[in-house]
Amino acid sequence: GQQVMQIPQYQHVQEGEDFTTYCNSSTTLSNIQWYKQRPGGHPVFLIQLVKSGEVKKQKRLTFQFGEAKKNSSLHITATQTTDVGTYFCAGPSFGGYQKVTFGIGTKLQVIP
Amino acid sequence: NAGVTQTPKFQVLKTGQSMTLQCAQDMNHNSMYWYRQDPGMGLRLIYYSASEGTTDKGEVPNGYNVSRLNKREFSLRLESAAPSQTSVYFCASSEGHRHGEQYFGPGTRLTVT
Numbered sequence: 001g002q003q004v005m006q007i008p009q010y011q012h013v014q015e016g017e018d019f020t021t022y023c024n025s026s027t028t029l030s031n032i033q034w035y036k037q038r039p040g041g042h043p044v045f046l047i048q049l050v051k052s053g054e055v056k057k058q059k060r061l062t063f064q065f066g067e068a069k070k071n072s073s074l075h076i077t078a079t080q081t082t083d084v085g086t087y088f089c090a091g092p093s094f095g096g097y098q099k100v101t102f103g104i105g106t107k108l109q110v111i112p
Numbered sequence: 113n114a115g116v117t118q119t120p121k122f123q124v125l126k127t128g129q130s131m132t133l134q135c136a137q138d139m140n141h142n143s144m145y146w147y148r149q150d151p152g153m154g155l156r157l158i159y160y161s162a163s164e165g166t167t168d169k170g171e172v173p174n175g176y177n178v179s180r181l182n183k184r185e186f187s188l189r190l191e192s193a194a195p196s197q198t199s200v201y202f203c204a205s206s207e208g209h210r211h212g213e214q215y216f217g218p219g220t221r222l223t224v225t
Contacts, residue, residue: 009152033213042202043155045213088154090214098143098162098208099170104154 004032004091006103014111019076021106023089030092032072033100034063038085046074079110114138116217118203124223125193133188133220135203141215142208144186146170146178148199149219155202161186162208193224 005024013019023032031050035043047056049065049072056063060083062075076083086105093099116137125131137144146158147170157170161180175197177189186205190197201220206212 035214042216042219043204043214045215048213093157098206098212099145099157099160100214101157101171102147102155104152 004029004089004101004103006089006106008106009104010107010109012109012111013079015081016078019079019083019108021074021087021089021108023072023074023091023103025070025091028069029072030069032065033090034072034074035088035090035102036085037088037105041085043088076108079108081110081112084108084110116203116205116215118201118217118220120220121218122221124225125190126225127194129193130189130191131193132190133201133203133222134185135187135217136185137203137205137215137217138184139205139215140183141205142183143206143212144180145204145206145214146176146186146188147202147204148172148197149202150199158188158201193222195224198222198224 033048034046037043047063052069053067054065060077064073086107088105089103090100093101119134142163145160147155149155156172158176159178161167164183167178179187203217204214206214
């Protein structure tokens with residue numbers, strides 16, 4: 001199936017520092033989704049990017065889709081303890097447009 | 113509007129026992145999914161149902177069966193549980209069109225001893 005590689009797997013930051021997680025694919029993606037999972041919780045949809053070079057913002061979160069539609073990033077400005085959790089990207093899978101393949105996730109720890 | 117609900121929340125099984133995980137959604141979604149989440153492995157698709165009446169294998173289907181009972185309900189069955197099936201299981205649903213986001217249930221934490 002489709003592979004989406006996500007780095008880093010873990011990141012510890014001091015509160016107030018910025019954070020970025022990256023998602024890469026060897027093939028062109030029609031779209032990419034981002035989810036957040038709080039500790040002990042379930043994944044929650046954050047956003048979807050569809051267009052080449054698209055940039056979307058949600059408060060302190062900035063999402064980018066690469067020009068070639070093979071990579072994406074999530075950047076958090078001035079992290080807060082409420083940002084703690086695991087962030088997943090997900091791209092369409094082969095064999096069915098209803099399916100997505102999730103990246104391994106980046107676990108963010110914010111040190112107060 | 114409860115979204116996606118799953119039962120049970122926790123379960124402990126002995127090797128060889130069977131059980132069914134239940135999932136229901138009240139959003140009139142066409143597609144439903146079962147994932148397992150293991151440390152360091154992300155979310156892996158076990159089975160999915162693109163629409164009522166259809167089911168298909170995902171990435172890790174061995175040892176599992178599913179039933180799409182109706183549009184609302186999608187169950188996952190372990191016929192003979194193995195320790196390797198110790199995991200957190202999430203059910204999800206989506207409208208089923210291209211680019212549709214998925215809505216997840218709260219999960220079932222399963223331990224097989």
